[in-house]
Every structure is written in C-alpha cells, then in structure tokens.
Amino acid sequence: MKVWAQGIAVKLGLLLAAVGVLAAGLTGFYAYEASRDMLVNTAKQELLTSTRVLSRRIAVSREEISRHLLVMSSHPAAVQALLKPGDLAAADQVATLFAQFMGANPAYFQLRLISANDYGLERVRVDRRDGSLQRVQGPDLQEKGHYDYVADTLKLAAGETYLSRISINHERGANAGQDKPTLQLAMPVRVAGNADNNAAAALGLVVVNLDLNGMFSMLKADLPPSYQVFLANGEGDILIHPDAQKTFGFDRGQRQLIQDEMPRLTELISDASIQAVFEASEGAHALEPIVAAFIVHDIRVRSSDGRMVLGLAQPLDDVLGRTRELALSTLQIVAVLCLLCLLLAIGLARAFTRPINAVSAAAQRFALGLPAGALPLTRKDEIGSLARNFAQMQEQIKEQLADLMRKQEALEHLAQHDMLTGLPNRRLLEDRLDTACAHARRHGGRVCVLFIDLDRFKQLNDRFGHDAGDAVLKIVAGRLLGMMREADTVARLGGDEFVVLLDSQTQMEHVAAIAEKLLACLTAPIAYEGHQLQLGASIGIGRFPEDGQTRAEIMAKADKAMYEAKAVGQGGVRFYSPSQV
Numbered sequence: 001m002k003v004w005a006q007g008i009a010v011k012l013g014l015l016l017a018a019v020g021v022l023a024a025g026l027t028g029f030y031a032y033e034a035s036r037d038m039l040v041n042t043a044k045q046e047l048l049t050s051t052r053v054l055s056r057r058i059a060v061s062r063e064e065i066s067r068h069l070l071v072m073s074s075h076p077a078a079v080q081a082l083l084k085p086g087d088l089a090a091a092d093q094v095a096t097l098f099a100q101f102m103g104a105n106p107a108y109f110q111l112r113l114i115s116a117n118d119y120g121l122e123r124v125r126v127d128r129r130d131g132s133l134q135r136v137q138g139p140d141l142q143e144k145g146h147y148d149y150v151a152d153t154l155k156l157a158a159g160e161t162y163l164s165r166i167s168i169n170h171e172r173g174a175n176a177g178q179d180k181p182t183l184q185l186a187m188p189v190r191v192a193g194n195a196d197n198n199a200a201a202a203l204g205l206v207v208v209n210l211d212l213n214g215m216f217s218m219l220k221a222d223l224p225p226s227y228q229v230f231l232a233n234g235e236g237d238i239l240i241h242p243d244a245q246k247t248f249g250f251d252r253g254q255r256q257l258i259q260d261e262m263p264r265l266t267e268l269i270s271d272a273s274i275q276a277v278f279e280a281s282e283g284a285h286a287l288e289p290i291v292a293a294f295i296v297h298d299i300r301v302r303s304s305d306g307r308m309v310l311g312l313a314q315p316l317d318d319v320l321g322r323t324r325e326l327a328l329s330t331l332q333i334v335a336v337l338c339l340l341c342l343l344l345a346i347g348l349a350r351a352f353t354r355p356i357n358a359v360s361a362a363a364q365r366f367a368l369g370l371p372a373g374a375l376p377l378t379r380k381d382e383i384g385s386l387a388r389n390f391a392q393m394q395e396q397i398k399e400q401l402a403d404l405m406r407k408q409e410a411l412e413h414l415a416q417h418d419m420l421t422g423l424p425n426r427r428l429l430e431d432r433l434d435t436a437c438a439h440a441r442r443h444g445g446r447v448c449v450l451f452i453d454l455d456r457f458k459q460l461n462d463r464f465g466h467d468a469g470d471a472v473l474k475i476v477a478g479r480l481l482g483m484m485r486e487a488d489t490v491a492r493l494g495g496d497e498f499v500v501l502l503d504s505q506t507q508m509e510h511v512a513a514i515a516e517k518l519l520a521c522l523t524a525p526i527a528y529e530g531h532q533l534q535l536g537a538s539i540g541i542g543r544f545p546e547d548g549q550t551r552a553e554i555m556a557k558a559d560k561a562m563y564e565a566k567a568v569g570q571g572g573v574r575f576y577s578p579s580q581v
Contacts, residue, residue, distance in 0.1 A: 043319040047293035066161040069187035073206045082203035098126040110209040120145025153186040153205040162186040168251040181212035232258040234307040236269045289316035418492040421477035429491035433551045447544035451558035454496035455536035515573040538566040539573045
C-alpha cells in the first residue's frame with residue numbers, strides 16, 4: 001500500500017512537474033509573444049505618425065520657400081533690375097537680398113534672377129561655393145532660356161510656385177550643387193500694382209536651387225538616430241535611401257525602384273493606396289529586417305511630378321531589443337520553477353496546481369489584452385516570485401506603451417502648434433475654420449476671421465535682434481489669448497501674422513468693437529530690457545458667407561482687407577468689401 005502510494009505520488013509529482021513546466025513555458029511564451037506583438041504594432045504606429053509629421057514638415061518647408069520666393073519676386077529692386085538691365089544699383093540690391101536669404105538657409109545652393117528676354121539671361125546670381133557666398137557677374141552670367149523650368153515658370157500666375165523634378169544637377173555653373181541631388185523652385189516676376197497682373201507677360205523669374213540631402217538632414221535631426229529615411233518619385237525611382245548607391249539610378253541609365261526592394265509599396269506607386277505599414281525581411285532585394293511606414297506625399301504646386309512616396313523604417317532588432325531583458329527574466333523564472341516542481345511536486349502537487357494555473361491564465365488574458373486578474377503576489381515561494389515578476393513585466397510594458405503614447409501625442413501637438421508661442425498653427429486653424437464653415441453652412445450661421453499683421457515689427461527685429469522679436473511675439477500671443485474667449489481660436493501663421501477665428505455665437509455687429517479692442521491692446525507699449533517698445537497692428541476682417549464660401553476664400557479676403565488697412569495707414573481695422581479688389 002505504501003509502495004503504491006509512493007508510486008502514485010511520484011507519478012503525480014512527475015505529472016504535476018511536467019504540467020508545471022508546461023505552464024511555465026506557456027507563460028513565458030505568451031508573455032514574450034504578446035510583448036513582441038505589442039511592441040511591433042506600437043512601433044508601426046509611431047513610425048506612421050512620425051512619417052506623417054515629416055510629410056507635414058516638408059510641406060511647411062516648401063511653403064516657407066514659396067514665401068521667400070514671393071518676397072524676392074515681388075521686391076521692387078527685382079522688377080527694376082528686369083525692366084532696366086543697366087540699373088546696377090537695383091541689381092546690387094537684389095544680390096544683397098539673395099545673399100541674406102542664402103545666409104539664413106544653408107540648404108540653398110543658388111539663387112538667380114533670370115530675365116524673360118535675351119534668351120533667358122541671368123541678371124543676378126549668387127552661388128554657394130566652398131562654404132561661402134559668391135556673386136557671379138558680367139560675362140559669367142549665362143543664358144537659361146532653353147531650360148524647361150524657365151519657360152514653365154514664366155507661364156505661371158503671380159505668386160504661383162514651380163517645382164522641378166528631383167534629379168542630379170548637371171547644369172553648367174551650379175557650383176556647390178554641381179552633380180548633387182537638387183530641387184528647383186521658381187516664381188515669376190510680374191509688375192506690381194497692375195489690375196490685370198496675371199494677364200501681363202512676366203518680366204522674368206526668381207529660381208532657387210535646393211540641396212535635397214541637406215534639407216532632409218535638417219528634417220531628420222529631430223528623429224531617433226535609428227530611423228531610416230526613404231523617398232521615391234511617383235514612378236518609384238529611389239531618391240533617398242540608406243544605401244546611397246541605390247539612389248538616382250535613372251541618372252546612370254538604370255532604374256532602381258523602391259517597389260522592387262519592398263513589394264508592399266506597389267499599391268502606393270500604382271495609386272491604389274495612400275499608406276503602407278509592414279515588416280520587411282524577405283525578397284530578392286531585402287534589407288535587414290525592418291519595420292516600415294510609407295505614405296504618399298502630394299507636392300500640391302505646379303510640378304512635373306506632384307506625387308512622392310515618403311517612408312521611415314527602423315531595424316526590427318532595435319524594436320525588439322526592449323524584449324530581450326524580459327525574455328531572459330522569463331527564462332530564469334521558468335528554470336527555477338522547473339527545478340522546484342521536480343523536487344517538491346509529490347508533496348505540494350495540490351498547492352502548486354492552483355497558483356500555476358492562475359499565473360498561466362493571467363498570461364493568457366494579458367496576451368489577449370484583457371486584465372490579468374488576481375495573482376498570488378503574497379506567496380513567499382517561487383510561484384509568488386513568478387507572479388511578481390509577471391506583474392512587474394506587465395507594468396513595464398504598460399509604462400513603455402504609455403511613454404510611446406506620450407511621444408505620439410507630443411508629435412501630434414508639435415504638428416498642430418507654433419513652436420515659439422504655443423498657439424495653433426496654420427494647419428490646425430484651417431481645420432477649425434473648415435469645421436466652422438461647414439457648421440455655419442448646415443445651420444445657417446456665420447463665421448468671422450480677423451487677420452492681424454504687426455506694424456513696425458521688422459524695425460524692432462533689426463534694432464534689438466531676433467531674441468527681442470521672439471519675446472515680443474510671445475507677449476503679443478499672450479495678449480491676444482488674454483483678450484479672447486476660450487471658445488475663440490488665436491493662431492499664428494508665421495512671422496508677425498496672427499489670425500483670430502471668432503466663436504460662431506459672436507454677433508456680427510460686435511466684430512468691429514472686438515477688433516478695435518484688439519488693436520488697442522496690441523498698440524500698448526511693451527517693456528523689454530529697459531526699453532518701451534511701441535508696436536501697432538493692421539487688422540483685416542473676412543466673413544462667411546458674405547466674403548466667400550470656403551476657408552481659402554475667407555482667409556484670402558481677410559488678408560486683402562488687412563493689406564488695405566495697412567495701405568491706408570498703419571494701425572487700422574477694415575472689413576473686406578468687393579471695392580477693395
């Protein structure tokens with residue numbers, strides 16, 4: 001009887017030990033697989049969010065370059081230099097303006113003012129050469145009328161931007177940009193003040209040669225070092241790649257296509273999809289195993305190639321590196337548990353069954369994303385240690401996920417708010433204005449936009465420096481927020497331009513009074529380092545539905561009204577009216 005009991009105990013102990021080992025192994029397996037899947041999925045979402053933010057930053061950079069071109073193409077000296085080619089003073093003034101923009105923008109290889117006459121002769125040209133800026137004059141100025149970007153830009157209306165294909169620059173005289181990846185942006189120069197401005201022939205154009213690699217290096221600076229950047233044109237030709245040998249294959253008479261390296265991108269190239277998130281580890285052109293996110297990026301300007309494919313990738317080893325410590329800890333726990341099961345299973349079979357099953361069930365629930373439930377955390381044996389390590393593992397994963405969510409929210413906030421003042425930026429303002437117009441259109445309401453441009457801000461910047469300018473912009477933003485209600489939106493478009501979107505409950509008869517109060521607030525002196533700085537503002541007002549049916553129309557009308565107020569005299573308020581056009 002005793003032998004039989006001992007045999008049953010041994011067999012039961014061995015069986016329970018085997019069950020315990022199996023349960024421990026399953027626990028480790030489910031925990032590892034669950035953590036791996038969650039980390040990979042989180043990495044995919046983080047990459048997709050970062051790719052979208054990068055796309056928005058590229059769009060913002062392109063808009064900033066367009067604003068630079070608008071300033072240069074509309075400058076009176078540029079018009080004078082084209083109207084009177086012999087006016088050396090105007091040409092010198094344009095060259096100085098070009099040098100200032102190139103000094104502030106290291107990605108600019110070259111700035112040129114090209115005439116529509118004389119076979120597209122360069123009138124003013126400033127190059128970046130050997131780390132310094134050099135002006136090209138006299139016989140070194142070249143005729144560029146045979147290049148497509150000249151003819152295509154001259155056809156554009158005033159203020160429209162031409163964008164070339166991204167290619168290797170083989171144009172003679174490119175200097176620092178010679179034989180390097182280059183992007184050209186250009187804008188026509190037309191006579192200002194002409195009521196039929198777009199119909200008049202363009203006098204010439206301003207064109208900037210942009211360092212593609214330099215621009216993307218600056219954009220990538222805020223990304224994690226392990227992130228890899230990819231860029232391809234609409235046909236899939238690789239333009240930016242971690243392996244520089246694969247870029248611009250068409251320039252060497254061969255095609256290096258992104259869809260050949262990553263077949264999952266075929267739908268993006270064929271315009272069947274706008275984004276792709278995946279793991280890549282196989283294929284004839286496979287990279288090291290990576291997690292990648294790609295989107296279609298639209299240029300949205302006059303361009304020979306308006307669609308690009310932009311992507312970010314991260315090595316899979318970097319993503320899973322956070323699970324190695326967890327896997328080692330789980331393996332150690334499983335080994336300890338196996339040893340204990342072999343030694344104590346006969347006498348403690350019943351005691352072991354319940355807690356092991358509880359831990360196994362908790363691991364399964366955790367793998368399914370459900371609450372783990374109660375764990376035997378108070379036990380003083382190895383099972384309690386397993387439960388506590390499992391709970392610690394769960395907390396670590398939750399903390400990692402929470403940290404990733406915070407980073408994602410920070411990226412979203414950065415994409416929608418001005419970095420200097422913390423106010424909503426143009427993108428968020430446009431979203432809210434679109435929503436307000438749609439609501440007003442449905443319910444018969446009205447929308448009002450106040451376009452604010454500070455007066456004398458440039459003089460303040462020139463006299464006291466950019467630090468003073470930034471401090472003043474923050475004070476102005478604080479004053480605007482203090483004056484407006486919580487339901488109103490105060491946004492900064494850039495520079496010294498602000499926009500106030502009034503709440504839909506605002507009575508139209510009160511708008512003028514609100515604008516006057518804002519004007520009085522903005523003209524109040526500002527104390528800065530012992531100085532009393534005096535600013536002013538010009539405010540233009542656009543309304544829905546009186547001034548337009550879309551966000552773009554209302555913003556344009558408010559902008560025109562502001563310029564009308566500024567033209568009459570600094571420090572004024574003006575509603576848009578058709579007579580202003």
